[in-house]
Amino acid sequence: NAGVTQTPKFRVLKTGQSMTLLCAQDMNHEYMYWYRQDPGMGLRLIHYSVGEGTTAKGEVPDGYNVSRLKKQNFLLGLESAAPSQTSVYFCASYQASRETQYFGPGTRLLVL
Amino acid sequence: KNEVEQSPQNLTAQEGEFITINCSYSVGISALHWLQQHPGGGIVSLFMLSSGKKKHGRLIATINIQEKHSSLHITASHPRDSAVYICAANTGNQFYFGTGTSLTVIP
Numbered sequence: 288n289a290g291v292t293q294t295p296k297f298r299v300l301k302t303g304q305s306m307t308l309l310c311a312q313d314m315n316h317e318y319m320y321w322y323r324q325d326p327g328m329g330l331r332l333i334h335y336s337v338g339e340g341t342t343a344k345g346e347v348p349d350g351y352n353v354s355r356l357k358k359q360n361f362l363l364g365l366e367s368a369a370p371s372q373t374s375v376y377f378c379a380s381y382q383a384s385r386e387t388q389y390f391g392p393g394t395r396l397l398v399l
Numbered sequence: 400k401n402e403v404e405q406s407p408q409n410l411t412a413q414e415g416e417f418i419t420i421n422c423s424y425s426v427g428i429s430a431l432h433w434l435q436q437h438p439g440g441g442i443v444s445l446f447m448l449s450s451g452k453k454k455h456g457r458l459i460a461t462i463n464i465q466e467k468h469s470s471l472h473i474t475a476s477h478p479r480d481s482a483v484y485i486c487a488a489n490t491g492n493q494f495y496f497g498t499g500t501s502l503t504v505i506p
Contacts, residue, residue, distance in 0.1 A: 329499060346493075
């Protein structure tokens with residue numbers, strides 16, 4: 288049982304490049320989330336999903352897209368990276384009946 | 400506008416001290432979560448509260464729904480408790496997070 292995994296752990300992009308961050312969970316959780324964490328800002332919700340095939344916007348969705356084609360995977364895409372997207376990205380999954388949100392280890396993204 | 404406010408932002412304590420971290424929220428919640436972020440960056444869930452009080456070892460979390468306030472207490476603090484403690488309000492589908500309280504416990 289690996290919990291929540293994220294790929295990659297670290298990435299450097301040039302402005303305008305695209306990339307996809309992969310989040311995978313093996314706990315059969317319905318809810319999955321993508322957050323970004325910036326100094327002094329706390330965690331902020333980018334997009335979330337309440338089940339396979341569903342996605343919804345969070346607090347800071349601009350510049351990001353997501354897909355949840357399979358229940359265990361939640362992908363975060365940056366179509367045209369900007370320096371303002373330099374951050375640490377965390378994925379999490381949640382099952383209300385378990386009362387616990389499980390976080391991935393984070394992805395550090397630097398956009399030059 | 401911050402939906403979740405924590406205090407203090409930073410806290411230094413001597414080993415053995417009793418510690419309190421406070422969280423106030425302005426949104427309607429289904430539950431309030433306390434998280435711990437280790438110096439290496441990993442985040443773990445400590446508690447979920449919808450009412451009353453919960454205790455795990457030396458950690459105690461309380462919530463007052465009417466006052467929209469929660470507290471996290473650490474009894475007999477230890478250097479290994481040094482971490483960032485984050486309060487999160489679950490509104491049903493979404494979570495709103497405080498900016499965290501950075502705790503340092505000195506031996």
